[in-house]
Amino acid sequence: MLKLLLLLAAVIGGLWWFARAGRRPRSSASPAEAMARCEYCNVHVPDSEAVRSDDHTFCSDEHRRAAGY
Numbered sequence: 001m002l003k004l005l006l007l008l009a010a011v012i013g014g015l016w017w018f019a020r021a022g023r024r025p026r027s028s029a030s031p032a033e034a035m036a037r038c039e040y041c042n043v044h045v046p047d048s049e050a051v052r053s054d055d056h057t058f059c060s061d062e063h064r065r066a067a068g069y
C-alpha cells in the first residue's frame with residue numbers, strides 16, 4: 001500500500017514537473033532571442049542591445065570606442 005502511494009506521488013510529481021517545465025518558455029518575456037558577442041570583452045548580449053559598427057559588434061558604445069570603431 002505504501003509502495004502504491006509512493007508511486008502515485010512520483011507520477012503526480014512528474015506530471016507537475018512536466019507541466020511546469022512546459023509552461024516556462026511561453027511565460028518568459030522574450031522568447032529565445034539571438035545573442036551577439038562583444039568583440040572587445042567577449043560578453044554575450046541580446047541582439048537588440050548590441051552596438052554595431054559596420055560588421056563589428058559590441059556590448060556597449062564604450063567598448064565600440066575602446067576598440068577603435
Ligand SMILES: [Zn+2]
Pocket residue numbers: 038039040041042043058059060063
Ligand atoms: Zn564589451
